[in-house]
Amino acid sequence: MSQPTFRAIPILRIFDLARAREFYIDFLGFRIDWEHRFEDSAPVYMQVSRGDLVLHLSEHHGDCCPGIEPTPWRSRLMEVIDPFNNRLRFDEHPPSPQDAS
DSSP, X not given: OOOOOOOOOOEEEOSOHHHHHIIIIIITOOEEEEEEOSSTTSOOEEEEEETTEEEEEEOSTTSOOOOXXXXXXXXXXXXXXXXXXXXXXXXXXXXXXXXXX
């Protein structure tokens, strides 16, 4: 009997919908799969994807609150802790001088 496969979909808190669209859609090349609001003035909850990668983006307070911090090794680090105290770390390194040329 084969084991079922599971798919994790991260929920990322966004604070500015226009900037989120600019970054995820225009810059990273994701597409918007769907958007949901309880009413026109309510915060948005949406799904974006690129290939097999799926993310949920939420303006809802309390869905998640990222803490992006600079590191001693000159990157930006966002850490998410799950209910079991496992740490999921997303590290963004600055472009190297070779990338600028």
